[in-house]
Structure formats: C-alpha cells, structure tokens
Amino acid sequence: MWTVKNNKQMRMEKDAKIYVAGHTGLVGSALVKNLQKKGYVNILGRTVDELDLINQRAVFEFFEHEKPEYVFLAAAKVGGIIANNTYRGQFIYENLQIQNNVIHAAYKNGVKKLLFLGSTCIYPGEAPQPMPENCLLTSPLEYTNEPYAVAKIAGIKMCESYNLQYGTNFIAVMPTNLYGPNDNFDLEKSHVLPALLRKVYLAKCLMNDDWEAIRNDLTRLPIEGVSGKDAKEAVQRKLDKYGVQKGNVEIWGTGKPMREFLWSEEMADACVYVMEKVDFEDLKPEGKEIRNTHINIGTGKEISIRQLAEIIAGTVDYKGKLSFNAEKPDGVMRKLTDPSKLHKLGWSHQIDIEQGVEKLYNWYLKK
Secondary structure, three states: OOOOOOOOOOOOOOOOOEEEEOOOOHHHHHHHHHHHHOOOOOEEOOOOOOOOOOOHHHHHHHHHHHOOOEEEEOOOOOOOHHHHHHOHHHHHHHHHHHHHHHHHHHHHOOOOEEEEEOOHHHOEOOOOOOEOHHHOOOOOEOHHHHHHHHHHHHHHHHHHHHHHHHOOOEEEEEEOEEEOOOOOOOOOOOOHHHHHHHHHHHHHHHHOOOHHHHHHHHHHOOEOOEOOOOOHHHHHHHHHHOOEEOOEEEEEOOOOOEEOEEEHHHHHHHHHHHHHHOOHHHHOOOOOOOOOOOEEEOOOOOEEHHHHHHHHHHHHOOOOEEEEEOOOOOOOOOOOEOOHHHHHHOOOOOOOHHHHHHHHHHHHHHO
16 A cells, blocks of 8 residues: 555755754754765755744744755654653643744745654554554553653644645654664753663773763763763762662663664665655545554664663673662553554665664764
8 A cells, every 4th residue: 555656746856955954963963964975965954043943933034035945844852751751841832833833834935845753652652562653643642751742743733734735745754762873862851772871881981980981971961060070979979860870770660661763864764765755645545534644664673671771781891780760660661663654665774773772882982
C-alpha cells in the first residue's frame, strides 16, 4: 500500500531555498549536514536570538521576506522525563506556538513542501508494540509527557488539515528516540542516552581521580551553575545529586523499560529522503477518512535501559557499579515503533546502537 506513486510534485532543486527551523540542535544540525552532503547550497537557518519562533509577527515577517521554498520544522522545546513532567505548561505552550506560526506562515507564503518533525510520544501509553501509525488517539497518553505529546499531535493534525483544505504538501514524521552529534548533555534536561553517557564518563573520571577531566567537562557544560572553576566539594555535591559517585552511577527507575534509539544523522537522511521522494498524495489511505498520514522513523529494534547502561559502560571503559533507583519513575515500559510504512517507501536504518554509542562517545570527547 505504502509506495511512492506520485511523480507530479516538483522535486527539490539543488539551489532551492530551504529553511531549517532549529538548525543548531540535535535534529536540525543533522538535517543541515545531510542537505549539504547531498549538494543543496541555499540553506537558511536562524538562531533563537535572530528569530524567536514563538513570536508570530517575527515569523510572518521572516517568511514574507525570505520566501523559502521548502521547510524542515525541527525546532521544538524538548527534554527528558524530568523536564517533561516539570515544565508542563512551557512544553505545551511553546511547542504549539512554534508549530502554529511556522506551519501557517508556510501556507500563507506558498511553501512547496514542509516536513514537520514530531515524536513517538504521541502514541498511547498502552499502545500495541510495535506502534503502528494507526494507533494514534486510540487510548490515553503516558502522563509524564502528555503536554508535549498533545502539542505534537496538534502539529500532525494541522499538517493533515491544511493539506485537505488548502492543497498544501505538508508531511509529518515521527522519529523515535534520537541521539548523536550536538545532543543535549545537560543532566537536568537531557534525554536518557546522552545523560547516561555523561554520567558514566564522569563516574569513570572520579574513579580515576582525574579531576582535570572533570573540571574541563563542567567548564564546558556547567551543572546547575556549578562549573569546573568551583571548589571540589561543590562539584562533588552536584555530581552526587545526579547519581554520579566514585564507583557508582545511580540511574532512575528499574532499568527494565525497553527503548528504541536511532542515530540522528540517519534520522536526517530519512527526512531528506521523504522530502525528496514522498508527497502527501502518496500517504493517503483508501476510504473517505484521511488520517494517520504521518510516518514513523525508527529502527524497529529495542533494548532495555539496563542493557543501554551496560553498553555505555563498556564503551567508556567504566569499571564501577550501575545501580537502579526503583523509587523513581520508569515511564512507559515499551515504546517501539513500527517503521514498516517507511520501509515500504524505500528507506531503512543501518547504524545499530553499539556502533552509535561509540560514535557519540568519540564525538563527546572531541567536543
């Protein structure tokens, strides 16, 4: 059913003006790199200081002035389980504002094609595993990230609705858990994989009494305002708060939840592939009701948080203990995508988790 069948849409020219919203983040930077590698030469990007996507007037003026032909909407307020559950109001407000402003401005200014990036947290907490696109809105969402998920669902429906009413060509893709270059390693706000990698690395440095490495790390990325310039006691207290101790790394939850991880540069390749080769017409289901036209981007493979921590420990060469705090929340127990629609459209992943963790660790050390 899901094959690329429509060849009427004009494909992206190498000199087409392409706007990547969120071009400095994990997702956006991977998109820019992939586009440049494939020969696209007219890529637009704006930092948050240059263009606040929450400001509707600023967004509309940007689109009216620049007239981008293609848009990758990768800008979002994102975070891990702690941030999602703590900043619930910010997550729903800021993401809705960003999406509404960019998608509507794209429509008003005749953008040829837009790719909206969401998240697999859009699926119900008790979704079937693996999660197909058509399980969207079939039962309640997982509580801790419900505001973020609601915003992303709204983005999917906005793209579908504009396509149906206005004839736009806006496509929504739902990547699984991503990791890669330019990831967020803030221990309070990052996702599980980069947070674990940094914690294990710092615990290794503590075991080795390598305070030069610890100070360099915190100077580069302070933890709640504590940097490498602060007293050793202050640094130790802050590390201990996040479960980084000499000979031990404490991890939230039981370690039993299963998660799927995709290297961010492969996600970018899938997105550019969809932008180049897939149109909304290719995604319409048969029948009167047109819904669930979004596309999962994932590997279809999962590992437990405990297994992930062990892979990271092996990669970092950490010899200490990994302990799990069962009093902290696990989140949903499984969260595996069904990427069969994307496979039938012609794209599938190549980099598995062991290789990806090694690549990320090497990148982290260099940066």
